[in-house]
Amino acid sequence: xxxxxxxxxxLKKAAxxxxxAGLPFALAGGTAAYARGGGLPVHDLDLVILxxxxxxxxxxxxxxxxxxxxxxxxxxxxxxxxxxxxxxxxRLAGHPDTQAxxxxxxxxxxxxxPMLVLNATDLVISLLAAFNEHHADFALxxxxxxxxxxxxxxxxxxxxxxxxxxxxxFLILLERLGILQGGKA
Numbered sequence: 001x002x003x004x005x006x007x008x009x010x011l012k013k014a015a016x017x018x019x020x021a022g023l024p025f026a027l028a029g030g031t032a033a034y035a036r037g038g039g040l041p042v043h044d045l046d047l048v049i050l051x052x053x054x055x056x057x058x059x060x061x062x063x064x065x066x067x068x069x070x071x072x073x074x075x076x077x078x079x080x081x082x083x084x085x086x087x088x089x090x091r092l093a094g095h096p097d098t099q100a101x102x103x104x105x106x107x108x109x110x111x112x113x114p115m116l117v118l119n120a121t122d123l124v125i126s127l128l129a130a131f132n133e134h135h136a137d138f139a140l141x142x143x144x145x146x147x148x149x150x151x152x153x154x155x156x157x158x159x160x161x162x163x164x165x166x167x168x169x170f171l172i173l174l175e176r177l178g179i180l181q182g183g184k185a
Contacts, residue, residue, distance in 0.1 A: 002084045004040035008111045010081040011045050013064065015115050021060040023053045026105035026116040028092060028126060033144035035110045035117040036151060044085040048105075048118065050098055051090035061086070094129025094160065095122065120151035128157065131166030138170055142177075149179050 002010075011031065018025045027035050029046030049057050054077055058068050066079040066086070075091035095101045105116035118126070127141045145152075161167035174180040 002082075004042055007041050007045060007084055010084040010086060011041075012111055012113050013081060014045065014047065014061065014066075014079065014086050015110075015113055017060045017064045018047070018049070018057060019115075021056060023049060023057050023060065024102050024116070025049045025057075025088075026102050026118050027108075027110065028089060028118050028123065029087075030140075030144055031110075032118045032123045033148060035108045035115075036120055036123070037147040038144055039147075044087055046087045046089055048089050048092050048098060048101060050102070054088065054090055057088055061088075092126050094125045120148040121153040121156050124148065124152050124157050125160050128161045128164060128167035128170055131164060131170065136166050136169075138173060141170060142173070145174065146179055149174075154180060154184055 015025070025047045026032070027046065028048045030038070030041045030043070031045045031047075033039075034041050058077055058079070061079045062068055066081050069078040069080070071078060075089065077088045077090075079086040079088060090098060092098065092101060101118065101122055102116065104119050104122060106119055107114050108117040110117065124145055127144060131141075158171065161171070171180065
């Protein structure tokens with residue numbers, strides 16, 4: 001089993017490979033939460049890329065020694081640096097326009113390497129959009145969202161997640177825990 005510090009080494013490797021190949025990307029998921037003040041990633045790394053860059057990103061990562069898998073979901077490719085998984089996501093939940101998502105990303109220094117990271121609002125929207133009948137891990141999302149609460153445009157989150165009863169339940173949980181008061185951090 002990998003340590004969080006080994007995951008960070010894999011992150012730096014993947015970031016360098018994609019940057020050197022001239023491929024835009026941004027950190028997402030728990031990795032973005034870490035970059036914005038959350039805990040270290042423990043399971044995998046999430047990077048958002050353009051769908052048109054999927055093949056080039058795969059070639060570049062394979063050349064660096066990573067193994068690739070194309071899972072049946074159809075919205076990502078998985079790269080493995082030994083046993084450490086990097087999800088290359090080209091259709092992030094809640095965000096139909098990946099280019100706009102990358103355009104809004106902000107440069108943050110992560111493990112001494114400057115890289116683009118989803119802005120906190122886009123990150124929270126993607127976490128809430130992923131909730132469904134088969135996946136509603138509020139505990140994991142809570143660990144990502146709590147440290148970001150003051151960086152998030154909560155009215156935008158509420159507006160963009162209004163159609164999801166799971167997102168609504170999570171926002172109520174945030175209010176009941178005192179993380180949000182009346183829709184604000």
